[in-house]
Amino acid sequence: xxxxxxxxxxxxxxxxxxxxxxxxxxxxxxxxxxxxxxxxxxxxxxxxxxxxxxxxxxxxxxxxxxxxxxxxxxxxxxxxxxxxxxxxxxxxxxxxxxxxxxxxxxxxxxxxxxxxxxxxxx
Numbered sequence: 390x391x392x393x394x395x396x397x398x399x400x401x402x403x404x405x406x407x408x409x410x411x412x413x414x415x416x417x418x419x420x421x422x423x424x425x426x427x428x429x430x431x432x433x434x435x436x437x438x439x440x441x442x443x444x445x446x447x448x449x450x451x452x453x454x455x456x457x458x459x460x461x462x463x464x465x466x467x468x469x470x471x472x473x474x475x476x477x478x479x480x481x482x483x484x485x486x487x488x489x490x491x492x493x494x495x496x497x498x499x500x501x502x503x504x505x506x507x508x509x510x511x
Contacts, residue, residue: 425462437464447495448488457496459488 395407396419404412404419425440434452436442441464443451448463450456 423461429462439464446491448492449495455499457492459492460485463488 391412396404397407397409398405399417399419402413402415404414404417406412423439423441425436425442427440429442430436430440435450435456442456442458442462443464444458445451448457448459450458
């Protein structure tokens with residue numbers, strides 16, 4: 390397995406790395422680094438260097454209290470390390486569904502607190 394390599398070209402029978410090294414290959418799986426969307430990366434203070442949004446346990450942005458992020462856009466701390474920094478299965482179906490349930494519960498709790506603050510005391 391080759392990790393953290395930059396590709397210059399993919400040819401029929403080899404990969405050519407940016408360093409000029411040629412790697413013979415009849416079949417390759419190339420996974421680009423995870424990067425966020427430009428609109429997220431361009432929002433001041435919202436994203437990290439990769440364009441992903443740092444979040445807490447409830448998937449609320451660590452910068453903006455009214456922003457929740459789930460799935461591939463969320464920069465979560467993983468309890469393990471991988472050969473490729475930032476590589477994780479957290480953008481797949483089940484984890485995203487679990488994240489969404491957690492974020493939704495947090496949004497509902499936030500809305501309940503706002504409603505209760507606005508209700509006059511009896």
